[in-house]
Amino acid sequence: MALHPNGVHHLAISTTDIKQQIEFFTDVLGGTLKALYWMHGVDGTFHGFVELSPSCYVAFVQHPGNTDRNELGVTHAGNAGGPLPGGTMQHVALNVDSLDELLALRDRIRDRGVVALGPIDHGMCQSLYFAGPEGLCLEIATGGNI
Template identity: 30%
Template sequence: MLISRIHHVAYRCRDARETVRWYEQHLGMRFMLAFSEDHVPSTGELDPYMHVFLDAGGGNVLAFFELPGQPPMGRDPNTPAWVQHLALEVDSLDTLLATRERLAAAGIEVVGPTDHTLFQSIYFFDPNGHRLELAANTATPDMLDELDRVKDAMLEEWALTRRAPQHARWLHEKNREEDQP
């Protein structure tokens, strides 16, 4: 494989300091470094920015750009808010639930936990409007083997029909049954 790992993932933010402090306070990330330029190194264009980097654990880095010379941030109006998100793994369901309580106590609206069978998740937004997901794995090796077995067939069926293949319906069947009257 050509890629050895993700070096960093970068998003835009409204306020670099606010963003760093929020991630430190609510997700325990360490502020690693910052740099700033008046000109974009790759293009040379004039566009002053602050670029901040946070340690997301396990060698993962989350970065943000504050761009004061650009129009206000927006979202792609053709993509639902639940689609674009950053999913971060936590070590256990206990950690997930404790974090949910801390976020809610801080006035942050949290959805979940949602049981995806392979993992349970909570969802919330950072101060920039980026949707975040925290996930605690609950998958068994047999579940992962079964998903590996059907992945190609699912992708091919989707490509032909643009309808949800049912090969892995079992992932959310329990949730559908619980929703029934």
């Protein structure tokens, strides 16, 4: 049987500041903290989940050995079009149902002092781009004519 997912349950993102990540994803983006606990079987490591919708979560893992050394083009793209080595995450794009919802989120993000670019019309979708804590490149998109 082949894999046929109905979505991505969660993305797990490494962090050196789980508090900052949770505050950004709850205050700026409006998510809800659903779980925060010691990661099972990994000494000194926190694991937290923020619910973005009933079937979409972002998770953060703060390990005591995590480094805060971000290198553009090596560990982080720096923007949604920046180069990175193969196998690394370029950016995270989250989907919303409508342009009105995208615009409302743009206003919410900007009202909290975060620079947001867009919406940009790509033809197949419209996107909003902004940076999260620790150099995380984020996108919110609507439309799915891929």
